[in-house]
Amino acid sequence: MAFNKILVPLVRSQSAEAIFKQALKLAQDNNSSLMLFHSVDWDMGEHFGSFAEIEAEVDLSGAFTQARQEKLQQELQETKEWLETYIEQATAMGIPTESKCQVGHPGSLIRDLAKDWNADLIVMGRRGLSSFKEVFLGSVSNYILHHASCSILIVHKE
Template identity: 40%
Template sequence: MFHKILVALDRSKYGEKILDTAIALAKAMGSGLMLLHVLSSEDEGYPVMPSLTTLEYYPVDSALFESYQKLWQTYQKEGLELLKTYTEKATAAGVQTEFSQNSGNPGRTICEMAQIWGADLIVIGRRGHSGLNELILGSVSNYVLHHAHCSVLTVQGQTLANLDTEQGQ
């Protein structure tokens, strides 16, 4: 039923759960995987460029810019290393897997990549933001659900109920 599964991954602690779900589906259906990481300011560890307020007091010099460039290169490299590790895990499980790392808006990039690659299914995590957090932070999974050309499976992340259980309440 699903031959090509795009797996949207970020650097959160839920990546492994999302990957495991996708591997199980791919093995059961004989599907191939495309692992996608989007370099985005919404991702954990994203390097922040000095703001204009900071620049008023500290003019941009080559050292500041070079420092930011090094942070950006490290961020990119860590994303690729994560994808390579996840690809090795999926391949070891007998699933044909490839990966891509792109920059941009996560929701749009996921939908565009799924369309270009011809995905039948997108597997994406959901962190469980609600209320004001979802309004402020937005919801990548919600965007993908409403804009993807194919089916979408959301893998639930941390919820308030999960937090209460883990904390023994």
């Protein structure tokens, strides 16, 4: 089976390099193009402290909302620069590569992008959560396994 379009969702973690290298090898072997993807969660409350929601309700001047938007823009810019390093590596090898960064829940964004871009394969990692944490936090890789309309390769940590 040949893969023409490979979607590669990445998160900033130690496993990102291994996932990218696996996708790069597959793209090279199949003469494929790559789409690198990262999602930024709109709920960035952890970046603002534990009282973020209370502060948001009493902040009549809009400073909290403005700070949140600025933080989100900064995160998007940093992500684009981070993905650009991978694009440069792939392009140097002659592999057509593009990237996309969106705000929202990663599971549905990956599923929709795979469908809209007509991906043949998704190459992604898994967080490796314990079964207890996975019950409460959910798993993006599990969601993709059950909802994506193309083949999926899960790259495990070494």
